[in-house]
Amino acid sequence: MTNGHHVVVLGAGYTGMFTAIRLAHRTRRTGVKITLVNPSGRFVERLRMHQIAAGQELAVRRIPELLAGTGVTFLQGAATAIDPGARSLTVDDSTLLGYDTLVYALGSSTDTGNVPGVEAHGFTLNSPEIAGRFAARIAEVAAAGGTVTVCGGGLTGIEAATELAEAHSGLNVTLVSTEEPGSMMGDKARAYLHRTLGRLGITLETGVRVAKVLPEAVELADGRILRSDACLWTAGVKVSPLAADAGIATDDHGLIMTDASLRSVSHPQIHAVGDAAAVRMDFGQLHGSCQSGLPTAQYTADAIARLLRGKTVKPFRFGYFHQPVSLGRKDAVIQFTKADFTPAGMCLTGRSAVWYKELVSGSPLMTYRYSKRMNVTTLVSKGGRATLKPAA
Template sequence: MSNGHHIVVLGAGYTGMFTAIRLAHRTRRTGVKITLVNPSGRFVERLRMHQIAAGQELAVHRIPALLDGTGVTFVQGAATAIDPETRRITVDDTTTLGYDTLVYALGSRTDTGNVPGADAHALTLNSPEIAGRFAARAAELAAAGGTVTVCGGGLTGIEAATELAEAHPGLNVTLISSEQPGAMMGDKARAYLRRSLDRLGVTVVSGVRVARVLADAVELTDGRTVRSDACLWTAGVKVSPLAADSKIATDDRGLILTDATLRSVSHPEIHAVGDAASVRMTWGRLHGSCQSGLPTAQYTADAIARLVRGKTVKPFRFGYFHQPVSLGRRDAVIQFTRADFTPVRLRLTGRAAVMYKEMFSGSPLMTYRYSKRMNMTTFVSKRATASLEPAV
């Protein structure tokens, strides 16, 4: 690849931002041009949206400020079309960007389209604005002794329910889950989780699915009705249809099918990272999470840097090692795992778990800051190397 090579990164979430900043550092002497495209000028920490929903105010980080000093050009706008044949992207249906290499990092969103009424009567954690609307409603209900339902017993639902219950003692919080909360954990970690839910007064309705969301209630598939003055929906995710609409090879969920180096199997000039990529390891498929997303970003930045220099790259390798769950601001549980996400005996709870989670699963902003000047490796990315040789 010659100087003047143009790399476009679509999406400035956790993975897109890390890819752009690390790539800028790794290619700083090559003449490569990097453009980052995102609909909003605000960097959103998706993993902290449940804190906003509980009424906490988080610092606002602007994307241009995070990119300062990197040489990356920021374009604020939504990518509405990709033409892989001409290698051009349409932004906001008005302007076009050409690319030589494309990093697709559009991530995922909570899906409210599969259950009747969820799109009309439930709010999500998809943006700070929506989470803020839920926070205002939750504060009103807490003063009146109202009830909120959190639908979805995955890690996001658990963190949201416990955060709400801790922040608003007068609020009745019900967590509705098709499985036992913490079903992916070992017995002892799951028991600790359940005790924490009980301590915070969270009512758990498990082993049943939501049939319909109403304005003032949630109907369950077993015929029961749960009162719900406000519903927070955390069950299920969907990705942007942009890749599939652009005739890029995707799986049945719309994730880009990738080869062993995280490049599109149909268009190898396109690299996919994070929730937007369908990635398989020898032990199984990656699921969407920051724990696996940041390693795909680190690997892709390093891989592209090597390809720019005409070098080869090694296949992507990754294995999970923990399941971290916040239980309010003062409690947490960490279940350590095998590479395939199944639990092992080791776990952390209480204050030690809070400190561990903040250290290893907290905000990536410090990583971004240092990555402008050095080849910063995230703790979860040690196995995600494009090569054993450092880029110059």
């Protein structure tokens, strides 16, 4: 019944990779064909990009190697258009790839278009190549006792700032944020975070917005000019316009609007996972993270396998359970949370938190490895009563 059914997974980040590998295992011996499409042949561990930025060399993971033994076909190329009516997508403006089911897993990237000068003078963690160029620049800045400005006080900005300060003792690190770093944490975890920022000598500029990034400075909205020999931009995200351009229903930010089974509300043959999907629970819309992304991938692989067998699927349920933050290689803080991401009473700090964070960062690769042979369940909370049903 499913013989020849073609599933195309668009995007080989954390969620796309997991969807393809798990679906291959769930549909073995059924004749289902799976193709994974991605512009690069390298699998990017986005949870570790701040380590590359600080000058650390990480193992290069090749997508074909991660897929070995699964039967999934890898097509290296960038999708440039989707035709939902014809159920096809164009890759690199020439290859036409048909599909019966499409999994949209293109993820997100740091938005550099909202503040003048970011595109020209700032660095991001959008790719290993950019992070590597930033690392080379930082080595020069640190040797001269210069200053780096990290713009954005979210978890990515915190991890990047602490990693840089720990790795380069001669570097002056300034963290600029519109909100207090760690504002989403409980009092104990937030206090520990700020003590660590102080111990590492990081200068905080909070409650202020960046107005412009200059070649050797950052201009704040209050008119002050901060000297900056290098700027790392971690504020704001954007998604590919591919879905919206194709006429697929998206929200104001370009995320695919999904139903309770993570299928497009306008084109049910398209499933959306990870950062590119607008997924709502009763407590609100999920924000882009590996914590919520991998469960959407797991659910979607299982849902497609069940649909191909003519079975029904239950609505997707998810609840957050932690906020893991590395503070360099030797320190970390883990804030455990309620399902809606508000802080719970417990947190981890110090060595136990370092161990926990490393376990979290390494878990996707381990999950892929074992998912080739068994149905591995990601560590996920369904949130109890908080997520008994998705939002209407």
